[in-house]
Amino acid sequence: MADKVPEWGSASQPRQPDTLSAQPQRNAAVSPALAKALIGLGALATIASTFLAWTWTTSFPGDLSVTGYPGGNQVITLVVGVLLLVALGTAYGLPGLRWLAPRGHVRLLRGLALAGAVSTWYILLAVAIELNGIANWVTGSWVALTATALPVAGAFLLADDRHEAARPPAALPRWAQTVIILAAIISAMFIADYGITTSFTEEFIGFALAVGLAAWGLNSSGVLARLTELNARNRVATSAAAFAAALLFVFLQTSDQYNTIADDILIFATVALGLNIVVGLAGLLDLGYVAFLGVGAYSAALVSGAASSRFAHTALPFWAQILIGVGVSIIAGVIIGAPTLRLRGDYLAIVTLGFGEIFRIVVNNLNGVSGPSLTNGPEGVYGVPDLSLFGYDFGKPHVLFGVTFGKFGNYYLLLLVAMAIVVFIYARVNESRLGRAWVAIREDETAAEAMGIHGYRFKLLAFALGASLAGFAGTINAHLLNTVTPDQYMFSASSPPNSAFLLAAVVLGGMGTISGPLLGASLLYLVPAKFEFFQNKQLLLFGLALILMMRFRPEGLVPNKRRQLEFHEEEVAEAEAHAVAEADASEAEAVA
Amino acid sequence: MTTTVFLQLVTNGIAQGAMYGLIAVGYTMVYGIIQLINFAHGEFFMFGGFGALAVYLWIPPVQHLPLLAALPIMLVGGMIASVVIAVLAERFAYRPLRNAPRLAPLITAIGVSILLQQLVFLWYPQPGGGKVQVGVNAPVQFPTFAGKPFHLGGVLIQRANLLTVIVAFLCMAYLAYFVAKTRTGRAMQATAQDPDTARLMGINTDKVIVVAFVLGAAFAAVASITYGLRFGQVSYDMGFSAGLKAFTAAVLGGIGNIYGAMVGGLVLGIAEQVTTGVLANYHATQQWGTAWQDVWAFLLLIIVLLVRPQGLLGERVADRA
Amino acid sequence: MTSTMTTEPGPAGAVGTSVLEARGVTMRFGGLTAVDGVDLTVGDREIVGLIGPNGAGKTTFFNCLTGLYVPTSGDVRYKGTVLPSKPYRVTQAGIARTFQNIRLFANMTVLENVMVGRHCRTKEGLFSAIGRGPRYRAAERDSRENARELLDFLGIGRHAGSLARNLPYGDQRKLEIARAMASDPGLILLDEPTAGMNPQETRATQDVVFKIRERGLAVVVIEHDMRFIFGLCDRVAVLVQGRKLVEGTPQVVRADERVIAAYLGTPYEDGAAGAREDEGTAS
Numbered sequence A: 001m002a003d004k005v006p007e008w009g010s011a012s013q014p015r016q017p018d019t020l021s022a023q024p025q026r027n028a029a030v031s032p033a034l035a036k037a038l039i040g041l042g043a044l045a046t047i048a049s050t051f052l053a054w055t056w057t058t059s060f061p062g063d064l065s066v067t068g069y070p071g072g073n074q075v076i077t078l079v080v081g082v083l084l085l086v087a088l089g090t091a092y093g094l095p096g097l098r099w100l101a102p103r104g105h106v107r108l109l110r111g112l113a114l115a116g117a118v119s120t121w122y123i124l125l126a127v128a129i130e131l132n133g134i135a136n137w138v139t140g141s142w143v144a145l146t147a148t149a150l151p152v153a154g155a156f157l158l159a160d161d162r163h164e165a166a167r168p169p170a171a172l173p174r175w176a177q178t179v180i181i182l183a184a185i186i187s188a189m190f191i192a193d194y195g196i197t198t199s200f201t202e203e204f205i206g207f208a209l210a211v212g213l214a215a216w217g218l219n220s221s222g223v224l225a226r227l228t229e230l231n232a233r234n235r236v237a238t239s240a241a242a243f244a245a246a247l248l249f250v251f252l253q254t255s256d257q258y259n260t261i262a263d264d265i266l267i268f269a270t271v272a273l274g275l276n277i278v279v280g281l282a283g284l285l286d287l288g289y290v291a292f293l294g295v296g297a298y299s300a301a302l303v304s305g306a307a308s309s310r311f312a313h314t315a316l317p318f319w320a321q322i323l324i325g326v327g328v329s330i331i332a333g334v335i336i337g338a339p340t341l342r343l344r345g346d347y348l349a350i351v352t353l354g355f356g357e358i359f360r361i362v363v364n365n366l367n368g369v370s371g372p373s374l375t376n377g378p379e380g381v382y383g384v385p386d387l388s389l390f391g392y393d394f395g396k397p398h399v400l401f402g403v404t405f406g407k408f409g410n411y412y413l414l415l416l417v418a419m420a421i422v423v424f425i426y427a428r429v430n431e432s433r434l435g436r437a438w439v440a441i442r443e444d445e446t447a448a449e450a451m452g453i454h455g456y457r458f459k460l461l462a463f464a465l466g467a468s469l470a471g472f473a474g475t476i477n478a479h480l481l482n483t484v485t486p487d488q489y490m491f492s493a494s495s496p497p498n499s500a501f502l503l504a505a506v507v508l509g510g511m512g513t514i515s516g517p518l519l520g521a522s523l524l525y526l527v528p529a530k531f532e533f534f535q536n537k538q539l540l541l542f543g544l545a546l547i548l549m550m551r552f553r554p555e556g557l558v559p560n561k562r563r564q565l566e567f568h569e570e571e572v573a574e575a576e577a578h579a580v581a582e583a584d585a586s587e588a589e590a591v592a
Numbered sequence B: 001m002t003t004t005v006f007l008q009l010v011t012n013g014i015a016q017g018a019m020y021g022l023i024a025v026g027y028t029m030v031y032g033i034i035q036l037i038n039f040a041h042g043e044f045f046m047f048g049g050f051g052a053l054a055v056y057l058w059i060p061p062v063q064h065l066p067l068l069a070a071l072p073i074m075l076v077g078g079m080i081a082s083v084v085i086a087v088l089a090e091r092f093a094y095r096p097l098r099n100a101p102r103l104a105p106l107i108t109a110i111g112v113s114i115l116l117q118q119l120v121f122l123w124y125p126q127p128g129g130g131k132v133q134v135g136v137n138a139p140v141q142f143p144t145f146a147g148k149p150f151h152l153g154g155v156l157i158q159r160a161n162l163l164t165v166i167v168a169f170l171c172m173a174y175l176a177y178f179v180a181k182t183r184t185g186r187a188m189q190a191t192a193q194d195p196d197t198a199r200l201m202g203i204n205t206d207k208v209i210v211v212a213f214v215l216g217a218a219f220a221a222v223a224s225i226t227y228g229l230r231f232g233q234v235s236y237d238m239g240f241s242a243g244l245k246a247f248t249a250a251v252l253g254g255i256g257n258i259y260g261a262m263v264g265g266l267v268l269g270i271a272e273q274v275t276t277g278v279l280a281n282y283h284a285t286q287q288w289g290t291a292w293q294d295v296w297a298f299l300l301l302i303i304v305l306l307v308r309p310q311g312l313l314g315e316r317v318a319d320r321a
Numbered sequence C: 001m002t003s004t005m006t007t008e009p010g011p012a013g014a015v016g017t018s019v020l021e022a023r024g025v026t027m028r029f030g031g032l033t034a035v036d037g038v039d040l041t042v043g044d045r046e047i048v049g050l051i052g053p054n055g056a057g058k059t060t061f062f063n064c065l066t067g068l069y070v071p072t073s074g075d076v077r078y079k080g081t082v083l084p085s086k087p088y089r090v091t092q093a094g095i096a097r098t099f100q101n102i103r104l105f106a107n108m109t110v111l112e113n114v115m116v117g118r119h120c121r122t123k124e125g126l127f128s129a130i131g132r133g134p135r136y137r138a139a140e141r142d143s144r145e146n147a148r149e150l151l152d153f154l155g156i157g158r159h160a161g162s163l164a165r166n167l168p169y170g171d172q173r174k175l176e177i178a179r180a181m182a183s184d185p186g187l188i189l190l191d192e193p194t195a196g197m198n199p200q201e202t203r204a205t206q207d208v209v210f211k212i213r214e215r216g217l218a219v220v221v222i223e224h225d226m227r228f229i230f231g232l233c234d235r236v237a238v239l240v241q242g243r244k245l246v247e248g249t250p251q252v253v254r255a256d257e258r259v260i261a262a263y264l265g266t267p268y269e270d271g272a273a274g275a276r277e278d279e280g281t282a283s
């Protein structure tokens, strides 16, 4: 019974052969050739339609009224149209392109066709509704409407051809692998950049619809799994490419406007990754994690030379602030962890939850009135000076390689380094004696102890490491925000980072992975920030999302397969078949 | 500090602790049976208060009754609200995860907790108008006893406090009877000890779990009404800190032990009141008083976990290999 | 009986010095005495069988030896020194075990499972994991090679990369043995290693235990399969209701009336496959 539900960090269950698709059924009504032609025609028309105007006024945001080149959401439609053409290449079996659909191309086509259609129709509908009536549509609108519908029709007329992933014919040469990784990551960066810099709700929704449906198509065609495998095999190249892409992002920004969002996401994601060591690797549920961010932030702010600090005249260099922030966080972590980690896991949840609350109460009360004077109470420590490292003042604009970096651009660079450090630590620790000990404790603590692992010591180490990474991020956060107040660090609040959102980022993204919490944090930050109509319902939807996620995809968006590549499953199946055959043979012997 | 002042603190602590205990019973029963820390239990508690208030506000004749007569009717409303929510949560959020790994239901519970809080925050009708108003941020007023407190020696006993203690006693007496004497109660004990064997013996464990949720929620509703009566208000976020305290009480008493829950509640309530009261009483320690109450409660939890991790009435259980 | 007494040589075949000496081990759970004053001596490279009906206290006795339970009274010595009372220290000292109800790290790969077993023979901590100096890499390589060797030794090397949970049942039991052996123990405790195996697998396991002995280990094995036990062990101890009823060579035990009455039911005959307890696989 228990095997039905996937475990944390579990591999996917043995894939059930899709009875429908096991043998591609011939659809008698329409020949595949016709369906493919429909898709091709539609894709071309879709591309063409984005060069037409979709409405005649400029009152809809993201100018759609220009004939001659695509604008606003037309860009999304255009890109999807082009991708559709490429995907069609796989259907025609073009050499090289087959690589894109190891598990069948029909779902890829369906996903992309839907992505184009749904996001385009959504925008056209929004035009009609917001500008009061279809009268606002022009010829281009009708062209786009029809053109994006054709591939959908075509793709769903094709019989589903989903099958077991085909092995790539031969391992690609190293350079080709690197190029593919680089291309994939840079594209991902452009997509993220587009999402972050969308300037109005409709644009973001159109974008989200397109990305979501396309991702579904890419996932079911098996190309995402193939990319993941490629990334896992070339970890150095992947990390370098990801870092380069993240750098590229800030160079693409023409103003500091979106860098603030990017900074917030980076902080959030970095802290989530730190939490992932505690929750994802060691299996310790820390519900007060944001308090360690707060401890680091307060520690740094107090000795930063801020005028409102108790130690206003102590302006330590940044490295010293980091040491203090990290040190105090570790001490707090050990104080909380030492008594609780000896006990059953559930106690930790409640003690950390309590600690999160207590932290807030304590810093609120260390105000000189209801307690000793240290943290300046609810007002917090404000006027934390901007960082200045090696003469580089983070508060002032700088020109690097011809691009102007404002304050948030500067901090973006620093945060990127901080994140790289945390990713590096995570990756190295994950695959080490230490990481194995943590996972073993998470899986079965009694068995782990019987294998010689000092459970308590390693849990405390995980907890302290997690605390120190959050403290580290906190020291930067204090300078980035210039202010540190108690209510920035709550269990739940309508915007990240807070403990509930951090945990959700880890769980939503995928526990025990690196990309999971990064993806989870980005989504959890962007979606509420971009959906203006959510208003005050963000937390409500967040709660609902947690429940649904646990119900339907508890392993998260990026499931942790613990490096299990698909061929291992084949090996096991083979071995099992072997064993059965052997047993049969010996039974036959016995009978004879 | 005079004896009277001290006794006054203890008296207040008992009432506060009885309320913690009533909430803690729900945590402890559910934990005892399915090893789930039901984070949403604080919200079941909150729903009870709002349910009772809804009956009071929406059925005008109730408002004209003397409060003591209105209370049973309000209690029905409160219990319905919190029990219905608890059953729904159990059925649709927790039950599908019965065999999932440990973290899954815990995270679901956090989700349920946030969801319920926000539902009340966003849509609870304001008193009077009955009109839906988005974002009732402020606490909502709850009816209180008009009469003067009783005097016992020099000690003041608030009417609401007295009622709290009486009600808590009755609830615990009923629970003791239920667990020891009824079929369902014994099934519940059996399930807590060994769910698999209990199922083999023909016990409908799903039903037992629902009963645990229902009882816990009903007790929480009672606690919620005493909260309203004592503080004259309820608010959408009152479940968070009350829930946290009550869980602390359950751990103090020994999680899984229903009497421990009440004992832990009383110990926590008294310790909290006495510590803050004593500290606030002296000039040197004055500032460490009321504002730090939750901090002292937390410290108490840490100390108990260090000294007696199985709780006051709990037994140590060894892992069977 | 005092622990200063020298080892009494096992009734038969206790070769060389004693590895394990348990004296008067008693374990009570409230009113229940699960293990009652059990003595057991295991000699160097000796294979000792522990049999008895379900609930006799065999697993509990193992738990007492490995520090999972702290015995109510009695003492346990490993190669002359009193054993510490924490499981991880016991493993460090040189006693490894398997579990009756398989307790693998289900979501780790087979190789990783065995590498975890190597944990207490390696030292690399946080900083060497982050720094990855040559010493770290050498240690990691050693652990990996050791693990691969053990997997091959048990004949499950082909599974190295798959998740432990995906292994067939019999192979999971073998993996438990490999994992236990990774800690380079001097004594290995096997709790029902053939439960759920077919006769072929059981016979193969017997060979594995012999080979383990050849590697210089002493073995204590709990089993319900009499053919397995009597064909394998130098000495057999019978536990009934927490007490040691008889101890001796397989021949002695098999012929003992009390054992037949309390456990075997019918006199054991060589070659009769039916000696297996019906409830043999229940925990």
Ligand SMILES: Nc1ncnc2c1ncn2[C@@H]1O[C@H](COP(=O)(O)OP(=O)(O)O)[C@@H](O)[C@H]1O
Binding pocket: B318, B319, B320, C029, C032, C034, C052, C053, C054, C055, C056, C057, C058, C059, C060, C061, C283
């Ligand atoms: N942790 C424990 N708490 C209470 N009783 C236990 C515990 N562990 C084992 N027992 C009891 O001790 C007795 C011996 O069990 P066990 O050692 O598992 O028997 P065997 O392995 O010989 O079948 C059983 O009656 C069992 O119920």
Ligand SMILES: [Mg+2]
Binding pocket: C058, C059, C060, C100, C283
């Ligand atoms: Mg046993």
